Amino acid sequence: MGTGPALRVLLVEDDAALAAFLGVALAASAEPAAVQAVSDLRTGLEQIRQTNPDAVVLDLNLPDSEGLATLRAVLASAPHLPVVVLTGMADTEIARQALQLGAQDWLLKGDLDPDVVQRAVRYAVDRKQLTDRLVQAQKLEIAGRLANGVAHEFNNVLTAIAGSAQLVEEAEDDESRGSALDLLRRAARQGIALSRQLLSLARNPPLNAAVVSTVALVDSGRLLVQAVLPSSVQLEIGPVDDVPVRLDPGQFDQLLLNLVLNARDAMPEGGTLRISVTAVQPAADRGAGVLASQAPLCAVVRVSDTGGGIDPAIESRVFEPFFSTKGARGTGLGLAVVAEIVDRFGGAIHVDSRVGVGTTFAVSVPAAVEPGEENPRA
Amino acid sequence: MHEGSPPFTVRPRVLVVDDEELVRLVIARTLRFYGFDVWEARDGLDALGQLSMAAPDLVLSDLNMPRCNGERLCDELKRHPETAGIRVVLMTGGPLDEARMRQLGCDAVVYKPLPDRLGELLLAVLSDAAPPSRPGGWAVPGRGPARQPPAA
Numbered sequence: 001m002g003t004g005p006a007l008r009v010l011l012v013e014d015d016a017a018l019a020a021f022l023g024v025a026l027a028a029s030a031e032p033a034a035v036q037a038v039s040d041l042r043t044g045l046e047q048i049r050q051t052n053p054d055a056v057v058l059d060l061n062l063p064d065s066e067g068l069a070t071l072r073a074v075l076a077s078a079p080h081l082p083v084v085v086l087t088g089m090a091d092t093e094i095a096r097q098a099l100q101l102g103a104q105d106w107l108l109k110g111d112l113d114p115d116v117v118q119r120a121v122r123y124a125v126d127r128k129q130l131t132d133r134l135v136q137a138q139k140l141e142i143a144g145r146l147a148n149g150v151a152h153e154f155n156n157v158l159t160a161i162a163g164s165a166q167l168v169e170e171a172e173d174d175e176s177r178g179s180a181l182d183l184l185r186r187a188a189r190q191g192i193a194l195s196r197q198l199l200s201l202a203r204n205p206p207l208n209a210a211v212v213s214t215v216a217l218v219d220s221g222r223l224l225v226q227a228v229l230p231s232s233v234q235l236e237i238g239p240v241d242d243v244p245v246r247l248d249p250g251q252f253d254q255l256l257l258n259l260v261l262n263a264r265d266a267m268p269e270g271g272t273l274r275i276s277v278t279a280v281q282p283a284a285d286r287g288a289g290v291l292a293s294q295a296p297l298c299a300v301v302r303v304s305d306t307g308g309g310i311d312p313a314i315e316s317r318v319f320e321p322f323f324s325t326k327g328a329r330g331t332g333l334g335l336a337v338v339a340e341i342v343d344r345f346g347g348a349i350h351v352d353s354r355v356g357v358g359t360t361f362a363v364s365v366p367a368a369v370e371p372g373e374e375n376p377r378a
Numbered sequence: 379m380h381e382g383s384p385p386f387t388v389r390p391r392v393l394v395v396d397d398e399e400l401v402r403l404v405i406a407r408t409l410r411f412y413g414f415d416v417w418e419a420r421d422g423l424d425a426l427g428q429l430s431m432a433a434p435d436l437v438l439s440d441l442n443m444p445r446c447n448g449e450r451l452c453d454e455l456k457r458h459p460e461t462a463g464i465r466v467v468l469m470t471g472g473p474l475d476e477a478r479m480r481q482l483g484c485d486a487v488v489y490k491p492l493p494d495r496l497g498e499l500l501l502a503v504l505s506d507a508a509p510p511s512r513p514g515g516w517a518v519p520g521r522g523p524a525r526q527p528p529a530a
Contacts, residue, residue, distance in 0.1 A: 148472050152442070155471025155490035156398050162491045163404035170411060183404055190400060 007033040009121055010053040012044035012074075013086065014062050018109065022057060025114035026121060033121065041065040041073060048078050055125050057107070057117075059086040060094065068097055068282070069369070075102050082128035084120050097282065097297075104128055145320060153194050160187035197333050208248045211368040214277045214299045215242045217249060221256045225275070228261060232270025241279035243299035246368040247345045255341045258334040259303040259361050266307030266359060274304045280364070298347070301363045309355035318351060338363075390504055391415040391432075395425045395439035395451065396469075405438065405492070412497030422446025426454060433464060436485075436504055441470035449482065456483030465503050 009026055013019040019037045026033040036051070038044045041062050048056065056078075060070045074083055085098045085106040095106035104124035107117060164183035171177035218240050229235055256275070263273050279296040310318060317323045319339040338361075342349045345365050353359040392414045396402040399420070406416045417434070419425035421443040429437075437455065441448040448468045455461045468479055471490035479487055486503045493499060 152471040156401050158491035159471070160398075160400045160404045162494075163401075163408050166494060167404065167407055167411065180407075183400065183407075186400055187404070 006031070007055060007121065007125060008051065008053045009033045009035050010044065010047055010051070010056045011035055011037040012039075012041065012056060012062065013037065013059045014039040015059070018059075018086075018112075021112065022117060025112075025117040026057075028114065029118040031118075031122070033118075039063070041070055045073065045077050048074070048081065053081070055082045055084065055121050055128075057084045057086060057121060058103075059109075060091075060098070061088075068094065068101060071098050071101055071103055072369075080128070080132060082121075082124040084124050145323075149323075150198065154191070157187055157191040157194060161191065208250065209246050210249065211244050211246050212249055212252075213242050213244055214301070215240050217245075217252050217256075218275060218277060218301075220249070221253055221275075224253055224257055225260045225273075228257065229264055229273065230270070233264055233267055234270075234272045236272055236274045238276060240275075240277045241296075241299065243277065243279045243296050244368040245299055245345075245365045247365060251341050251344065255338050255363065256301075256303070258338045259363075262334055262361075263303055263305035263307065263359070266305045266309075271306035271358075273306075274302070276302045276304075278302070279367075296367045298364045298366045301365065302360055303363075304358060304360040306358040309357055309359055310351065310353040311355065312353075315351060315353060319349070389413060389415045390436065390501070391417075391434040392500065393417055393419060393425060393428065393434040393437045393439075395419045395422065395437060395443070395448070397421050397440065397443040401440070401490075405496070409438075409497060409500070414497070414500070422448065422451035422454075425451055429455070429461060429464075433461065436465040436467060436500055438467045438469065438500065441468050441474065442472070449479070452479070452482045452484050467500065467503055 011019055011022055011026075013022065016039075019039070023035045023037055026035045036047065036053070038047055039062070041064050044056070044058070044062075047053070056074060058070065058074055060067055062070060065073060071083065071085060074081065079102070082104045083102070085095065085103045086109055087095050087098070087106055089108055089110040095108075098106055104127055105120045107120055161184060164180050164187055167180035168177055168184060171180050218237060222235075222237060226235060260273065260275075267273070278300045280298050280300060282295075282297050314323075319335050323336075339349060342363055342365075347363055347365040349364075350362045351359065352362065392409055394402055394406045394409065394416060395418075396405065397420055402418050402420070406418050409416045417428065417432075419428050422439070423446040425437065425439065426446065437451070439448040439451055446454075448470075452466045452468060455464055455466055462483070465485045466483065467486045467488060468474075468484050469488045469490055469492065474487060474489075476487055485506070486499070488496070488499065
């Protein structure tokens with residue numbers, strides 16, 4: 001018998017026979033789960049809100065939602081909920097994509113065995129708890145490094161403030177007092193700039209989200225980018241696939257600019273900077289019907305440079321606040337801000353770098369979902 | 379001794395190393411006010427370059443800098459007999475493994491924001507018994523041709 005309280009599992013399955021089989025499989029286990037079954041997404045989401053289950057077994061194809069949109073809707077309303085997805089025999093590609101979106105596991109409808117079902121749900125819960133704890137630990141570690149970085153920066157500013165205040169005190173004539181005051185003002189301004197940067201990292205400005213095409217975004221970003229590039233850096237734009245994305249264009253500009261500044265600084269001797277956008281199509285979203293399968297899953301925006309590349313030893317730290325290889329020239333906040341913005345967009349960022357060849361930052365942003373697509377029969 | 383030196387004054391020579399320009403300026407000016415002969419370097423590499431031309435009595439260096447940090451700078455100085463006598467004081471705004479810094483031969487550590495009596499602290503480090511880096515100890519010529527290599 002189970003040691004802890006029984007797992008509470010929500011089953012979202014419109015096929016009554018399959019639901020009954022799964023219910024029995026989960027309830028008849030050595031550690032029986034308390035199973036609740038519903039037959040459509042809307043009721044499922046309601047139940048998740050009200051009863052906060054330990055895990056969900058989710059059929060992707062329901063009367064009111066089909067394909068990966070079903071999973072997206074569940075994860076959007078409960079990001080920490082372990083989800084095991086049910087797919088048809090032929091849908092291994094969808095299963096793979098479901099895992100990428102954040103499902104813990106998948107079960108093939110035609111190949112169900114009570115043991116396998118129990119194990120999948122149990123492991124999904126355990127794995128989700130472990131990864132959440134890991135993420136928490138990583139957050140704490142980053143918070144520690146952040147505190148260290150903030151203290152460091154402020155101690156520098158305070159050194160300058162306290163030191164120049166002392167110089168003002170000890171000044172023997174107006175001229176030296178004046179120049180000491182000037183140092184004091186500069187130090188204060190540095191402190192102000194630092195706290196502003198910290199705030200831009202900390203606050204969640206309201207997203208002025210709109211559905212925009214990637215072509216328009218890159219077009220409007222081009223001027224901004226050109227303004228910061230020296231003539232030794234050649235700007236190449238393209239190919240740019242047209243993908244509608246929902247995001248705050250102002251924040252996209254900030255993201256693009258930070259990546260471009262980073263690329264520029266990586267090429268002090270000049271080089272080529274390329275910006276491109278690729279649409280990523282779902283491989284075989286069969287369950288989602290013809291229209292949905294033509295809509296791209298996401299847009300990948302790439303910013304590449306031909307600079308010196310990133311030392312593999314520090315690659316995993318480049319998005320950390322206050323991590324910088326630029327010394328006093330860099331605040332160590334540029335890529336941290338980029339990572340924060342990408343997170344707000346619900347996207348992901350990857351870095352691919354080869355020492356001596358160059359670096360590519362790839363930002364994937366989910367494609368905008370047409371209104372009603374998530375819930376076509378609603 | 380240097381030819382044509384003016385009368386001797388006690389004017390210890392300090393090289394201030396920090397990549398933060400403002401911090402470096404303020405420290406340099408403060409130390410000048412206290413009568414030190416001060417010059418500046420913007421990181422460890424810059425400092426090593428300057429040291430090959432003129433030896434100070436003391437290097438006051440930040441710990442975290444690009445290219446060559448304070449730890450490496452200290453190590454370089456203490457490993458070579460001709461610079462081992464230069465006192466090294468490291469400064470940092472963060473946590474620091476003091477035992478490790480002592481192992482490297484660092485003479486003192488100061489934390490940012492720096493103490494008000496930084497000048498006195500450096501004088502204390504300089505007057506602490508240790509083999510002088512050159513004849514005459516840290517008493518050096520005043521405004522004379524000070525920036526010359528130390529006598530062998």
